[in-house]
Each structure stands twice: as structure tokens, then as C-alpha cells.
Amino acid sequence: MTTPELAVKCRQLVKTYDTGDQKITALQGIDLDIHMGELMMLVGPSGCGKTTLISIIAGILDQDSGQCDVFGVDWLHLSSKDKLLFRAQNIGFVFQAYNLLPTLTAAENVAVPLIINGVKRQLAVRKAAELLEKVGLGKRAESLPSQLSGGQQQRVAIARSLVHNPRLIVCDEPTSALDHQTGIHVIELLKSVAVTSDRALIIVTHDARIFDYADRIAKMDDGHIDSVAVVTQHSQFNKEVEDVT
Numbered sequence: 327m328t329t330p331e332l333a334v335k336c337r338q339l340v341k342t343y344d345t346g347d348q349k350i351t352a353l354q355g356i357d358l359d360i361h362m363g364e365l366m367m368l369v370g371p372s373g374c375g376k377t378t379l380i381s382i383i384a385g386i387l388d389q390d391s392g393q394c395d396v397f398g399v400d401w402l403h404l405s406s407k408d409k410l411l412f413r414a415q416n417i418g419f420v421f422q423a424y425n426l427l428p429t430l431t432a433a434e435n436v437a438v439p440l441i442i443n444g445v446k447r448q449l450a451v452r453k454a455a456e457l458l459e460k461v462g463l464g465k466r467a468e469s470l471p472s473q474l475s476g477g478q479q480q481r482v483a484i485a486r487s488l489v490h491n492p493r494l495i496v497c498d499e500p501t502s503a504l505d506h507q508t509g510i511h512v513i514e515l516l517k518s519v520a521v522t523s524d525r526a527l528i529i530v531t532h533d534a535r536i537f538d539y540a541d542r543i544a545k546m547d548d549g550h551i552d553s554v555a556v557v558t559q560h561s562q563f564n565k566e567v568e569d570v571t
């Protein structure tokens with residue numbers, strides 16, 4: 327098999343939610359490429375389809391039509407079992423609402439992707455605790471999610487997305503509950519782990535403080551990608567993106 331050049335390739339992605347009394351078209355034909363080694367940020371107003379798009383990219387949601395390849399693999403060509411396996415091995419996802427399991431400690435939550443991948447529990451929890459150190463939560467490894475602040479839970483969710491060394495990390499507003507310094511620390515950690523020549527990182531964000539870390543920024547509106555811009559002159563672009571969010 328040849329090495330795919332793209333981490334993510336979306337073509338004409340369409341997704342409609344049917345709530346019974348109304349149909350909401352969340353994605354109206356999305357074309358988007360994410361290159362290997364790239365940090366792509368996705369910005370746009372609430373309700374424009376950002377979470378829907380990254381959920382399809384991460385294999386959590388199926389599109390109605392169009393194509394979504396991740397590392398050269400078309401999600402629709404995988405059986406549900408292979409899809410679970412491919413996701414467990416290749417994708418790290420940080421949910422907007424963290425989605426931590428309430429009865430597991432922070433370290434156990436972070437260990438889940440490793441355990442799914444067959445790593446023994448004791449080793450998995452040890453690796454998880456090491457990663458919790460890196461996000462500044464070394465002392466909270468034994469805490470339950472309910473004993474942690476929103477910002478701390480967010481960092482547990484970020485550690486969980488990284489623990490199994492996935493090739494694609496997808497984050498939905500990962501710094502929204504973090505103070506400035508912690509937010510920058512988390513982005514630097516994400517970028518150092520996730521942005522290598524055979525990996526990619528997608529971050530949905532409203533947080534202008536982190537725009538400088540992007541390689542490109544895609545602006546979404548009403549189910550479309552309005553523009554994709556390369557971040558070169560950081561401060562100027564920062565300003566532009568701030569104006570549209």
C-alpha cells in the first residue's frame with residue numbers, strides 16, 4: 327500500500343438531522359483536505375456544523391452522502407467492527423462536554439483507550455498517570471470526575487485523547503474551560519505530540535489566544551467551508567479570524 331499524502335480527505339460531505347418535525351442540514355457539501363503534519367483549526371459560529379464535521383472525520387457519525395477518508399481509508403468501506411478497531415488505534419477525540427466516565431478515576435479514564443487496545447490494566451493506568459503529570463494533574467490521578475473542576479476534567483479528556491499515540495487527534499474546543507497559561511500549555515503539548523510528519527491535529531475553537539499555533543484555519547458557516555487560510559502573518563490573521571468569530 328502506498329503511503330497516503332493526506333491525513334483527512336473530505337469530498338462533498340452532506341449530513342442532515344431528522345428530528346421528526348424538521349430536517350436540519352448541518353453539512354451542505356464539505357470539501358476539506360488535512361495534510362500530514364498539519365494542525366488545522368476549524369472556526370465558525372455556533373450551529374454552523376463544526377462538531378458534526380469532526381464527528382464524521384473521527385468515525386463517530388456517518389454522513390448521508392459524500393466521502394471521508396482518514397489516512398487513505400474510507401470510513402464507509404469498513405465494517406462496524408473494523409471501524410471500532412481503526413478508531414481505537416488511530417483516533418484521539420476530545421469531546422466538547424469531556425465525556426468522562428463518572429465512576430472511573432482520572433487515571434482510569436485516561437487509561438481507557440489503552441485498555442481497549444489490549445494493554446494490561448496496571449500498565450495502562452501507569453501510563454495514564456504519567457500523562458496526567460504532563461497536563462499538570464499528577465496529584466489528581468485518583469480523583470473522580472465529580473471531584474474535579476471543569477478545566478481539570480478538560481485536561482483529563484485531553485490526556486485520554488493522547489495516551490494511545492493516535493495518528494489523528496480531533497479536539498472540540500479543548501481550551502474553552504482553561505485559563506490562558508494552561509490553555510497555551512495544553513496546545514503546546516498537543517502540538518508536540520500530535521504534529522509529526524505522519525500525524526495530524528484538528529482543533530475546533532473560538533479561542534483567539536491559540537490561533538497562532540495553527541498551520542491553516544478553515545472558516546465554516548452554515549454547513550459550508552467559507553475559506554481555508556494558511557497562517558503566515560500570525561498577528562494579522564489572528565485579527566481577521568477574531569473578526570469573524
Ligand SMILES: Nc1ncnc2c1ncn2[C@@H]1O[C@H](COP(=O)(O)OP(=O)(O)O)[C@@H](O)[C@H]1O
Nearest residue numbers: 343345350352371372373374375376377378379
Ligand atoms: N443530534 C442532533 N439532532 C438534531 N440536530 C442536530 C443534532 N446535532 C446537531 N444538530 C444541528 O445541526 C446543526 C450543526 O450543529 P453542530 O455540528 O453541533 O454545530 P457547531 O458545532 O458548529 O455548533 C445545528 O443546527 C444543530 O442544532
Ligand SMILES: [Mg+2]
Nearest residue numbers: 376377422498
Ligand atoms: Mg460544536
